Amino acid sequence: MAFLKLVNLEQRAGDKFLLRNINLEIEKGELFVIIGPTGSGKTTLLRLIDLLDHPYSGDIYIDGLNITSVKGDRIDLRRKMAIVFQKPVVFNGTVFENIAYPLKMRGIRSREIAPRVKSLLDTIGLSGYGKRKARTLSGGEAQRVALARAVIADPELLLLDEPTANLDPHSVKLIEELVIKFNKSRGVTVVMATHDMHQGQRLAGRAGVLMQGELVQVGSPASIFQSPDSARVAGFVGMQNVYRGRIVANESGLARVQIDGSVIDVVSELEVGKAVDVFVRPEDIVLSLSGSISSARNNLKGVITAIHITGPLSMVIVDCGIVLEVLVTIKSVEEMGLRMGLNIFCSFKAAAVKVLPVK
Amino acid sequence: MQELWEGLVQAVKLVVSLDPEVIEISVRSLYVSAAAILIAAAICIPVGGLINFHDFRGKRVLINVIQTFYSLPTVVVGLFVFLFISRAGPLGGMNLLFTPGAIIVGQVILIMPILTGMTISALSGVDRSIRDTALGAGASQSQAIWTIIREARFAVVGAVILGFGRAISEVGAAMMLGGNIRGYTRVLTTAISLYTQEGELVLSLALGIILIGIATVISVVVNILLQRY
16 A cells, blocks of 8 residues: 555645645655756646645545545644745754754643754754854755754654755755765655756656646656657756657558658557657767768758857757757767758758657 | 934933832833733633633634623723723722722733634644544643643743733823822833823833733743744
């Protein structure tokens, strides 16, 4: 039996759907990441699970108990969970008081509280900060305090709502390490929301993609990244080259797709006439000045319209009738003398093209 | 100018020498207004919390009405309470008129709007994330409300100080309900009013200095306490 189970969960604000048809099962001890762009409903979902808000309809089960049907303050249920918000929230008091807060609320005696807080301060790398006023901490430090406060009462379920969204890279790394550590050493089930696909890949055992209030794909981060199962997921996980077309020919699995004026070869069993979305990863396209040097089935001639340099890599935009984004190294840009207006060939294998039927 | 200066010097002497009458009036003033503010705080802070944390029809209107009563004239409160507790009034049987208790009742009514209204604005100034964090950390509803009041403690204590200041400095209700009876209901403000009319300016000045002194000391002490905790 799944530890956390969401069944047909739905939330509305007036007539507007914030979440719809959410079905998800998360096992005990899992580190599950909800990935989605800003405004996709991640916070709404976590707030429902944490019993801070009531769903419009649907059920949430924890350990088999339907927590949405329980009446009253539900304090026993809420005390099984803890949450960390995107914006670090600390109470106006010392760091010690902040971390001790959940234990105090549970009526635990000061004598027992002190050593637990101290041990956690060591874990989060803030030894000796106990007497500091929490409001004077940096954003990253405050978020580590918030994380410590969340785990001190040993929750069974830890909900993290983009805890690293506003932090510097060093703090992000520290928080990520702590999340993994608490997940492993305390066995706490973690549900973490993030808009950062790469953070999802770094942390998650499994991930779910939430877009416009719908859970559109669930699986391992690698599978979501490699084979997104819809155009919008593809766009979100960094598949820049997403096109809509129609299958115009298919000879035993080798199909041709017409996209506006261009035709590309793909591997697909879909029948002729079917509308499809096709994606090509920018790193799967090879540029060449002469064309036909590769064994790739697709060789499109085009002209470079822009070159964006991002670190050691460059994104080259080539207009071949369809506009392709191609990822190449800075070195290649220099060696091939790539520049705006240059005629160039874009080559990619038929098997490198991901094809999905339009629903 | 000379007269004022000499008056001030003698007034300071009266205060420093712990003149029995000055002390007696000051202590009564403190006791009456402290009782009023404690009673008002015990009522208004929870009521302010209730209003702030619940959504209901007419909430906005209610808050506006409360704010309008911030500037309730003290003599109107005096008159209103007088009508209730005078012999012929509905509460006449309690024999409250012209007792310190009557002044306390008047002052409680006088400062309730300020205390309630300022509690509401203090609490509404606390970010919603504090409540979510408290509930998310396993606080009960009442523990969460208490946490929010603690977060707003500067503003809430500010409201209490303001209420105390209004109570101890008002003269209308104290005069009409207490009657300024020497040794029984005479407080600093009614005494100053009477002694000034009688030409006892030195005594009036001494009492005035004490009145300002009390306000200053309380404000300073409270601020020190707040900074420490």
